[in-house]
Structures are given as structure tokens and as C-alpha cells.
Amino acid sequence: MATQPESVITVCCSDIAGQVRGKGFPAVDLDRRRRFGVGWTPTNVMINCFGRIPATPFGAEGDLMLVPQPGGDIRLPYDDGTPAEHVILGDITSMAGEPWDCCLRSLLKRALAALEKEAGLRLLASFEHEFWYEGGEERPGDSYAASSLRGMEGFIGAFLAALRANDIAPDTFLPEYGPKQYEITIDPADGLIAADQAVKLREICRSLAQRHGSHVSFSPVVTPGIVGNGVHIHFSLTDLAGNPVGYEPGQPGGMSALCASFCAGILRHARALCAITAPAVISYERLKPHSWSAYYANLADRDREALLRICPYPELPGVDVARRYNIEYRGADATASPYLQLAMLVFAGLAGIRDGLPAPFISSGDPGRWSDAERTERGIADLPRSLGEALDALEADSIATGWLGPVLTKAYLMHKRGEIEMAGDHGLQELCALYARAY
Numbered sequence: 122m123a124t125q126p127e128s129v130i131t132v133c134c135s136d137i138a139g140q141v142r143g144k145g146f147p148a149v150d151l152d153r154r155r156r157f158g159v160g161w162t163p164t165n166v167m168i169n170c171f172g173r174i175p176a177t178p179f180g181a182e183g184d185l186m187l188v189p190q191p192g193g194d195i196r197l198p199y200d201d202g203t204p205a206e207h208v209i210l211g212d213i214t215s216m217a218g219e220p221w222d223c224c225l226r227s228l229l230k231r232a233l234a235a236l237e238k239e240a241g242l243r244l245l246a247s248f249e250h251e252f253w254y255e256g257g258e259e260r261p262g263d264s265y266a267a268s269s270l271r272g273m274e275g276f277i278g279a280f281l282a283a284l285r286a287n288d289i290a291p292d293t294f295l296p297e298y299g300p301k302q303y304e305i306t307i308d309p310a311d312g313l314i315a316a317d318q319a320v321k322l323r324e325i326c327r328s329l330a331q332r333h334g335s336h337v338s339f340s341p342v343v344t345p346g347i348v349g350n351g352v353h354i355h356f357s358l359t360d361l362a363g364n365p366v367g368y369e370p371g372q373p374g375g376m377s378a379l380c381a382s383f384c385a386g387i388l389r390h391a392r393a394l395c396a397i398t399a400p401a402v403i404s405y406e407r408l409k410p411h412s413w414s415a416y417y418a419n420l421a422d423r424d425r426e427a428l429l430r431i432c433p434y435p436e437l438p439g440v441d442v443a444r445r446y447n448i449e450y451r452g453a454d455a456t457a458s459p460y461l462q463l464a465m466l467v468f469a470g471l472a473g474i475r476d477g478l479p480a481p482f483i484s485s486g487d488p489g490r491w492s493d494a495e496r497t498e499r500g501i502a503d504l505p506r507s508l509g510e511a512l513d514a515l516e517a518d519s520i521a522t523g524w525l526g527p528v529l530t531k532a533y534l535m536h537k538r539g540e541i542e543m544a545g546d547h548g549l550q551e552l553c554a555l556y557a558r559a560y
């Protein structure tokens with residue numbers, strides 16, 4: 122008997138390991154599942170990127186619901202007769218429907234709601250991704266070269282079309298500097314949507330690459346010693362009516378006092394933030410001096426080695442600069458959950474506004490040429506040089522752990538310290554290969 126293939130929908134969360142995990146159900150049950158979701162287990166958040174649970178504060182106990190959310194759909198219909206791939210991003214709740222302490226998507230909602238309520242502000246964001254495409258052609262001298270796109274038109278075309286079909290507007294697709302390295306940028310969107318889109322983009326990219334017989338990796342360092350894959354988080358502030366409020370001509374860097382305080386908040390907590398935004402052992406192989414990533418907690422105007430970079434805009438007549446003005450956080454990579462990354466940036470920025478922090482020093486040139494004392498004088502801290510150091514900085518920053526709350530703080534530190542311990546069994550080359558497969 123010939124039967125129609127049945128579709129499965131998977132409801133997923135993006136977790137501490139930056140992995141997209143969940144459970145599936147027959148598509149015909151979607152209405153019911155929208156209400157009750159699928160069962161989820163607290164200890165799942167402790168599964169690290171190596172697929173292990175070195176330790177867990179939750180044990181084998183407890184039950185949660187992972188509930189599909191409106192706008193969370195990733196739909197990838199394939200024209201080979203197989204059922205479409207359908208994932209829906211969800212929130213993790215208690216059995217009574219309350220957000221769970223370790224639901225990272227709910228944390229971002231809380232951060233954005235606080236920004237709105239306390240400061241009357243909204244955040245627009247866009248996650249810019251670099252990645253390595255296994256099937257790319259490698260030729261000496263092919264950085265940014267047209268030749269490095271050759272032969273992968275099928276993948277690129279399908280990838281861009283799938284993004285658009287999932288309401289993600291591609292902005293640029295380019296061959297990057299590194300071998301087999303590519304970059305995709307997309308249009309900005311409201312905070313929660315932007316983070317949803319970052320999760321979706323990675324999954325769509327992975328799925329399409331697989332369908333084209335290849336494999337992609339967003340890992341921060343695929344090959345040790347070669348330029349890394351960054352995630353640059355662009356953001357701008359608007360009032361509740363959507364009017365941009367970050368730009369003020371005549372001010373240093375064109376930055377309004379509000380935006381300056383927001384940035385100062387991020388810089389004040391930068392060392393703790395790194396534990397969240399660059400949370401893999403090998404993230405610190407990317408955050409090296411002169412790597413076009415970030416090495417100090419500094420703000421600079423159009424400098425690709427600053428943690429916070431004031432991005433360029435066309436200085437042509439008729440350009441609405443205020444709408445284009447945005448800041449880029451460069452100390453992030455794709456081993457983290459975009460929800461958690463953005464939530465922490467928002468909490469830190471909001472704290473800067475709340476405390477009325479003065480505008481940060483806008484550095485120009487390499488802060489490494491200054492002595493420690495000179496950097497301190499300019500308010501520029503060193504970023505952590507390892508994940509262990511970053512986690513210690515997070516643990517020591519009681520304001521930052523306050524944003525996470527005690528349950529998530531404990532789970533996060535335990536999860537990540539377990540990962541460091543496991544990573545210690547491997548040499549750098551082997552470790553990069555493992556992370557490359559995981560991300």
C-alpha cells in the first residue's frame with residue numbers, strides 16, 4: 122500500500138551550548154502542541170557541545186514544557202518528494218506555563234521589556250555571521266575573490282531563497298578573507314526577532330549545505346592560526362515609536378548621550394559579557410590581537426579591532442544617517458545562544474543608562490600601544506584571555522549574575538566549567554576539529 126509520508130514538526134530551543142535541541146511530533150497535532158508543547162527536562166540544558174553532561178544541578182528530576190512560539194517557524198520545503206523540514210522555536214516553561222529560569226529566549230524578552238519599561242527604548246539588531254563552507258574552492262589569493270563563489274552557486278541561491286522564504290532579508294553574501302570563509306549579513310529587526318533570525322539562519326545554512334552535499338561550520342576557529350569566524354552583533358536604539366535615538370551630530374562619534382551610556386554599560390561589564398558572548402574554549406583563539414576581532418574593552422569609530430565599533434554610513438547628500446547609525450559588538454561568536462548574547466548586552470546597556478554613565482573614551486589606533494596604566498586611565502580593560510578567566514569574571518560580577526538569576530548562573534558556570542575540563546583532554550588542532558563539527 123502506498124501511503125503518504127507524514128510530516129514531523131520539531132519544537133526547539135537554543136540552549137547554553139548554543140545548540141538547537143528539541144522534540145518532534147506529528148504535524149497534524151500542531152494545534153494541540155501550540156498549547157501544551159512537548160515535555161522537556163531541566164538537565165537537558167546541561168548537555169554540552171560535546172554531547173556530555175559532566176555535572177548537573179538538576180539531576181534526573183523535574184519536568185518542563187517546550188512550547189512552540191508564534192513567529193518561531195523554520196520551514197524548509199525540498200523539492201525531492203521528502204516532507205519539508207519544519208522546526209518551531211519555542212519557550213521553555215514550568216508545567217504551569219511560567220517562563221523557566223534557564224529559558225534563554227524568555228530571558229531576552231525580559232531584558233527587552235525592561236529596556237522598554239525603564240528607558241522607553243527599543244532595540245533593533247542584526248547578527249552578522251561568518252562561516253566556513255567545506256565545499257568551497259580554495260585557491261591562493263582568493264580572499265574576497267569572485268572565484269571563491271564559483272561552484273557553490275547552487276548552495277548560495279538555495280540558502281538566500283530559504284532565508285527570504287523564512288522572512289529573513291539577506292543584505293550581503295560575500296567571500297571573506299579566510300580560505301573557504303564566507304559571510305552573510307541580513308537586515309536589522311526588533312530584538313527578539315533578530316535573535317530568532319540568528320538561530321534560524323544558522324540552521325537554514327546548515328540544512329542547505331547538507332542538501333548540497335557539503336557542511337558548514339560557524340565555529341570561531343576552524344583551523345588554528347587562520348582568521349576566525351566572528352558573529353558581529355549590530356544594534357541601534359529607537360524610541361517606542363520607532364524613531365532612532367542613537368545618533369547626534371556634533372557629538373564625539375556622532376553618538377547621543379543615551380547611546381553613549383548604553384555602550385558604557387556594555388564596556389563596564391565587558392569582561393563578564395565575554396563569558397556569554399564568546400563562550401567556547403577556542404573562542405579565545407579568535408580574540409587575539411590584530412585579528413580583526415576584539416582584544417580590549419574599547420569603543421572606536423570605524424575600527425574593526427574594537428569591541429564596540431561605530432559603524433560607517435554613507436556621507437552623501439540625502440542620506441538619513443540617524444536611521445543607519447548603529448554600533449557593532451565584535452566580541453561574539455556562534456558557540457553561544459543569540460538570545461543569551463543579546464539579553465546580556467541589553468541588560469548591560471540598560472544598566473549604563475540607569476546609572477547615567479558618561480560617554481566612553483573613543484579610542485583610535487591599537488590600545489596595545491599604551492601601557493596598562495594608560496589604558497586604565499582611558500577606561501579600557503583587557504578582555505579575558507581564556508574561557509576560564511571569562512567565567513571567573515562573570516562569577517565576580519554580581520550585577521551581571523543578577524541579570525541571569527541564581528539558577529541560570531549556577532547552571533551556566535557548571536556547564537561551561539565542565540566543558541573546559543573536557544576540552545583539556547585534547548590538543549588545539551583536535552579541539553578545533555571537534556568544535557568545527559559541533560557548530
Ligand code: GLU
Pocket residue numbers: 251348349350351352407412413414425451
Ligand atoms: N573574521 C573577523 C572576526 O573574527 C572579522 C572580519 C571582518 O571585519 O569582517 O571577527
Ligand code: MG
Pocket residue numbers: 251297304
Ligand atoms: Mg566579516
